Amino acid sequence: MKVFYGIQGTGNGHITRGRIMARELYAADVTVTYQFTGRSQDQFFDMEIFNGYQWCEGLTFSVKNGKINPVRTILKSRPIRLFKDIRQLDLSGYDLVICDYEPVTAWAARQQKKKTIGVSHQYAFQYKIPRSGGDPLSEAVMRNFAPVDTGIGLHWYHFDQPILPPIIATPDMPQHTQKNKIVVYLPFENQRQLIELLAQFKGFEFNIYSFCPARTPYHANIHCKPLSLYGFQRDMHDCAGIICNAGFELASESLYLGKKILVKPVHGQMEQASNAAALTELGYGHAMKRVDRTAIEQWLHETKAVRITYPNTARYLVQWIKAGMQPIDQDWCNQVWSDVKVIPVDLH
Structure with a gap:
């Protein structure tokens, strides 16, 4: 065929x-x-x-x-x-x-x-x-x-x-999770503003996958990383949660691995708005309409997630x-x- x-x-x-x-x-x-x-x-x-x-x-x-x-x-x-x-x-x-x-x-x-x-x-x-x-x-x-x-x-x-x-890929389940490790994939947001906001949460380590702007001030809890399939999968495996846009595939992988999820839909994108609605309706994740400090702070201290055996x-x-x-x-x-x-x- x-x-x-x-x-x-x-x-x-x-x-x-x-x-x-x-x-x-x-x-x-x-x-x-x-x-x-x-x-x-x-x-x-x-x-x-x-x-x-x-x-x-x-x-x-x-x-x-x-x-x-x-x-x-x-x-x-x-x-x-x-x-x-x-x-x-x-x-x-x-x-x-x-x-x-x-x-x-x-x-x-x-x-x-x-x-x-x-x-x-x-x-x-x-x-x-x-x-x-x-x-x-x-x-x-x-x-x-x-x-x-x-x-x-x-x-x-x-x-x-x-x-x-x-x-989705169906990898082995992680044996260890770093409770304060967060993966961030918000490529459509202003990266400089995003970094400055997340840097305020000193008790958490943020691994940001995107094209980070040049001359970004150094923050000990911020790690800017280039887009890489294997690097991203490695960080996903042992993180506690992921902050991302409301695309479908990444949220699916997060649910399979049992990670907590916070999504921010791209404005004007009906599919992403609907995905955010579905995640919250099902009780599988959280959503914010904009990159919001209060919403992020509340979610960072969330201790519940679900793992789905797809x-x-x-x-x-x-x-x-x-x-x-x-x-x-x-x-x-x-x-x-x-x-x-x-x-x-x-x-x-």
């Missing part, structure tokens, strides 16, 4: 999910060509598993100080280039197209009438799940950004809908693809969810 797999590269969550799917597809002897869009080609890192991927510009959002800038988003978009990339993508030699919310692949497959399945958190929004910050325009954008024949939605809970658990959803999906991709029903989804358990974690 030959598969073309398009992955949205705007956030690292899509790429993380792609790495996990890539391992399972390779193990199942599926030949895959990968395409990435959504960020500059030189900003991708740790991409060896994709074995010589394709790249084109695609679409992305312009974000500054934690807020989507609609004017800059429009100015940075290049519709003529986008339409050309869609026309030039030849999918004729492939048996199946998989799309992780990547618009060039999705629209090229639609034009060429290729069978396409979508695997992403965004496809869960076709069902009744917690929503926040939405309006008719944002709902229409989400439906039409990367349309597919069969959209397989992923979420932290099924909400009695035919959706699946997150696709299965290897990627393996279930690859087995489903190899078996002929029968229509997804609630019984099959229930089988995938059957081993999921929510376990309280005491961080004392």
Whole structure:
């Protein structure tokens, strides 16, 4: 079987999910060509598993100080280039197209009438799940950004809908947690202001993953680190909690590892606002509307979290693809969810 797999590269969550799917597809002897869009080609890192991927510009959002800038988003978009990339993508030699919310692949497959399945958190929004910050325009954008024949939605809970658990790596559980160690991933916020705020909490150690500004004053409890898959995973393994935007994949990994979570949604991003609402509604995490000192201080002293035993959803999906991709029903989804358990974690 030959598969073309398009992955949205705007956030690292899509790429993380792609790495996990890539391992399972390779193990199942599926030949895959990968395409990435959504960020500059030189900003991708740790991409060896994709074995010589394709790249084109695609679409992305312009974000500054934690807020989507609609004017800059429009100015940075290049519709003529986008339409050309869609026309030039030849999918004729492939048996199946998989799309992780990547618009060039999705629209090229639609034009060429290729069978396409979508695997992403965004496809869960076709069902009744917690929503926040939405309006008719944002709902229409989400439906039409990367349309597919069969959209397989992923979420932290099924909400009695035919959706699946997150696709995450399933590492060994940490044997030791550093109670005052916090991982921070807020790349869309003003990093200098963020550092100065977190430095005030002297009893905690903050490991900030982002492009930290030059000439930042030294603080003993602040560690600025470059984006790195393995470094980030190492710090995630033994930290007590994570402060991050309300993307889906990172929160999923945190829940699997039993970390406490504080999210700050990107303003103007309906998906992230809805994720924050779902986390708080389920009791899985905390949210703040802006980077707020009081909210952070309260959360830092929180001693409760949950660990969720998510299965290897990627393996279930690859087995489903190899078996002929029968229509997804609630019984099959229930089988995938059957081993999921929510376990309280005491961080004392």
